[in-house]
Amino acid sequence: MLHVDKVTLRFGGLVALDEVSFTVSPGSLHALIGPNGAGKSSCFNVISGLYRPTSGLVRLGDEDLTRVRPHRLARLGVGRAFQNTALSSHSTVLDNVLLGRHVLTRGGFLACGLGLTRREERRHCARAKEICDFLGIGDTVDQSVGALPYGVVKKVDIARALAVEPSLLLLDEPAAGLNPEETAALAATIGQIRADLGIAVLLVEHDMELVMGIADRVTVLDFGRVIADGTPAEVQNDPGVIKAYLGVTT
Numbered sequence: 001m002l003h004v005d006k007v008t009l010r011f012g013g014l015v016a017l018d019e020v021s022f023t024v025s026p027g028s029l030h031a032l033i034g035p036n037g038a039g040k041s042s043c044f045n046v047i048s049g050l051y052r053p054t055s056g057l058v059r060l061g062d063e064d065l066t067r068v069r070p071h072r073l074a075r076l077g078v079g080r081a082f083q084n085t086a087l088s089s090h091s092t093v094l095d096n097v098l099l100g101r102h103v104l105t106r107g108g109f110l111a112c113g114l115g116l117t118r119r120e121e122r123r124h125c126a127r128a129k130e131i132c133d134f135l136g137i138g139d140t141v142d143q144s145v146g147a148l149p150y151g152v153v154k155k156v157d158i159a160r161a162l163a164v165e166p167s168l169l170l171l172d173e174p175a176a177g178l179n180p181e182e183t184a185a186l187a188a189t190i191g192q193i194r195a196d197l198g199i200a201v202l203l204v205e206h207d208m209e210l211v212m213g214i215a216d217r218v219t220v221l222d223f224g225r226v227i228a229d230g231t232p233a234e235v236q237n238d239p240g241v242i243k244a245y246l247g248v249t250t
């Protein structure tokens with residue numbers, strides 16, 4: 001269970017997040033949406049440890065994430081995929097996904113290159129390939145990331161995040177930059193992650209349509225505040241949400 005509890009984040013005089021609270025239940029697909037500048041990325045960055053909130057707490061089970069350094073999050077079972085993917089474009093898909101697994105190896109990254117036994121190496125490779133197969137990119141494992149279409153690159157980044165065997169997957173605007181066809185494919189993949197892997201997904205997304213078909217629960221931010229929290233049907237019909245998105249009252 002992820003608890004975001006009264007999180008406030010200020011940048012000088014600007015209040016990016018104002019007492020934001022919501023809960024992501026285990027195994028659920030939770031979307032955090034809102035118009036431009038609503039505070040979604042700020043919230044993602046607080047949850048993933050990149051920003052320390054001015055006040056408030058983020059807890060994963062008993063662990064206070066606001067005190068955990070970003071690189072330690074993976075060991076606590078949090079996988080992250082970023083808006084601008086952090087992949088090495090010259091390396092193969094498999095190598096990028098394997099890099100995501102380094103936190104699971106005994107000595108961390110160096111051990112991955114230097115000290116892993118053959119058997120361990122084979123095990124990690126097999127698992128990385130399995131994850132790629134699951135995401136439908138199994139036929140790309142030997143290709144350079146730089147040569148792949150953007151929709152596939154996004155999936156490689158998700159594969160890298162899944163490689164830490166997370167119980168919570170954080171996705172920051174995964175559909176940004178994708179065409180409608182790629183967006184639909186990605187939505188199906190995210191739905192599949194939640195259905196087949198049983199892990200919780202927090203999806204930060206600008207595109208309301210994308211999340212409505214797949215999310216169990218939706219939290220809506222506007223000007224740094226939670227303006228609605230409920231099922232997709234509930235928030236979709238909320239006059240405050242319609243106003244925030246369309247700028248009109250109904």
Ligand SMILES: Nc1ncnc2c1ncn2[C@@H]1O[C@H](COP(=O)(O)OP(=O)(O)OP(=O)(O)O)[C@@H](O)[C@H]1O
Nearest residue numbers: 011014016034035036037038039040041042043206
């Ligand atoms: N590092 C920063 N320094 C100063 N202000 C910031 C910083 N990051 C975000 N902000 C401000 O905080 C507010 C929330 O921005 P944020 O990027 O979190 O919104 P968002 O909902 O992710 O928007 P978008 O959909 O456009 O990405 C905005 O007013 C933004 O200008």
